Amino acid sequence: MNDTLEQDLIDDENRKKIIFIDDSAYLHRYYFGFPKKQSKFEGQTLEIGALHGLLEFTDKIKKNFKEAEIIHVLDPDNGSQYRKSFHPTYKDRKDKEFELVRQIQLLPSVLAGYGQSFIKVDGVESDDVLAKYAKIYGDDNLVMLMAEDKDVWQNIIDYREDGKKGIVSACRYSKGANGFNQFDMIFSDFILEKFGIQPYQLADYLALNGDVSDNIPGVKGIGKVTAQKLLVNYGNINNIILAAEEGDIKGKNREKILAGKEDLIFSKKLTLPFLDFDLPSIETLKPKDNLSVRFEAKKIVPPSLKWEYNI
Numbered sequence: 001m002n003d004t005l006e007q008d009l010i011d012d013e014n015r016k017k018i019i020f021i022d023d024s025a026y027l028h029r030y031y032f033g034f035p036k037k038q039s040k041f042e043g044q045t046l047e048i049g050a051l052h053g054l055l056e057f058t059d060k061i062k063k064n065f066k067e068a069e070i071i072h073v074l075d076p077d078n079g080s081q082y083r084k085s086f087h088p089t090y091k092d093r094k095d096k097e098f099e100l101v102r103q104i105q106l107l108p109s110v111l112a113g114y115g116q117s118f119i120k121v122d123g124v125e126s127d128d129v130l131a132k133y134a135k136i137y138g139d140d141n142l143v144m145l146m147a148e149d150k151d152v153w154q155n156i157i158d159y160r161e162d163g164k165k166g167i168v169s170a171c172r173y174s175k176g177a178n179g180f181n182q183f184d185m186i187f188s189d190f191i192l193e194k195f196g197i198q199p200y201q202l203a204d205y206l207a208l209n210g211d212v213s214d215n216i217p218g219v220k221g222i223g224k225v226t227a228q229k230l231l232v233n234y235g236n237i238n239n240i241i242l243a244a245e246e247g248d249i250k251g252k253n254r255e256k257i258l259a260g261k262e263d264l265i266f267s268k269k270l271t272l273p274f275l276d277f278d279l280p281s282i283e284t285l286k287p288k289d290n291l292s293v294r295f296e297a298k299k300i301v302p303p304s305l306k307w308e309y310n311i
Contacts, residue, residue, distance in 0.1 A: 015142045015165060017068035018282065019061060020130050022147035023107065023118070024075040026054055026173075031100045041300050047099040051110050051301050057173070058116065061146065064183055068144070071133070071282055072111055072118035073126045081123035082274045089215045090270065106300055113297020117285040124277055127151045131273035133282070138168040144185070148172040151271065154202035158187045196228040204237045207267035216267050219260035226253060237268050 030053025037049045061070060083090040096104075111118045121129055130145050134155040137143050145152050147170060157168045170186040191199045208227035210218020222230075230253070234240045241264065243249045244257040257264070287293070 012142060015140070016137075017065065017142045017144070018133075018137055019065060019068045019070045019144045019146055019171075020133055021058070021061070021070065021072050022126050022130060022145070022149065022152065023054065023072045024104075024126050025148060026057055026146075027051075027104060027107065028100070030054055030057070031097075031103065039300060039302055046102065046106075046300065048103065048301050050100065050103045051106060052304065054107075055110070055114060055301060056304070060173075061183075065144070069282065070117065071285060072116055073129045073133075074107060074118060074120035075126045076120060076122050076124060078123060080125040080128070080274070082128075082276075083125075083270055087215070087266075087270060091214050109293070110297045110301055112287040112290075113294045113300075115287065115289065115294075117282065117287075119279070119285055121277065121279070124274070128274045128277075129279065131155050132275050132277070132279055134168045135275065136279065137166070137282070139164045139166040141166050143168045145170045146173075148174075150202055150206060151273075153186060153191060154199050155273070156186065156188055156191065156199035195224075197231050201231050201236065203268060203271040203273075204231055204240075206271040207237060207264055208240075210267060211271075214270070216270050217260075217263040218267050219256055219264050221252070221256045222260070237264055241265075 027050045031050035034049045034053035036047060037052050039046050039048050058070065058072075062068075079091060108118065108120065119129060127147075127149065130147060130152055131154075134143050134145060134157075138155075138157060143166065145155060145168065147153075153170050155168055156170055157166075160166075172184050172186060173181055174184055176182040176184075188199050191197065191202070195202070195205060197205055205227050206216065206218075208219055208222050208230065209224060210216050230240050230249075234243050234249075240249070240257060241261055244254045244261075247254070249257060
């Protein structure tokens, strides 16, 4: 998508602008990549670097995308119960560091105290909440998913044949050519250039490739290049399996697909968004102003002397 159209979308006054932030991703990012900071709370010394970084990040989002409504989306404490119901080792990673776990636990209190709209759905991953809200609000509004995960990018819709006026984009915060962090809006042209496919094909692409970090098996021996070529030629996994069964796909690739057919179907079930749950309207998510909650949040994460939080 060209820069002029991108700016037109940012400046569009006729459509509601909504930004959903994948808080878990950025909390991890600031925990490992942000200078350590501490505060005193209830007689304890707390590490607050990740929380502080996330608040500063939110402040930057507000300043860069004026008039947008910002919603923080948090991961549940118990992970995706839907995926774990049929794949117990899904995202079975080593235990998080104590100081990170503590900041994750404090995040709802800090967001509430700083007046931030947020949602945390028990048993439902933040990626699925982002996908569901994109589906709910993406038909008529400008929805931006502030996330750096390919799982989330599959929800991008910037070309419509249905006449609806909504657009769903993504955005990541990364270093530009000048060495400074900047907001990069992500549309379907970015996905096409990076992966050679359309956003809606990313679930199939990830299912073919697999993902070690999320314990998604994929098809043994099918790499990124082959996955991309198969999807360009056949569109989706169902067509790829059918083409292999009928002999249209030949040689080693046919053998790999047929041998890995069950893993492929299973992997697609993991990579597709889970949407079978209800969500409240975003208008109900802003916490009630409460002086004691506000006071507690600012004791946990004191307003920075360097940054004035406008959140």
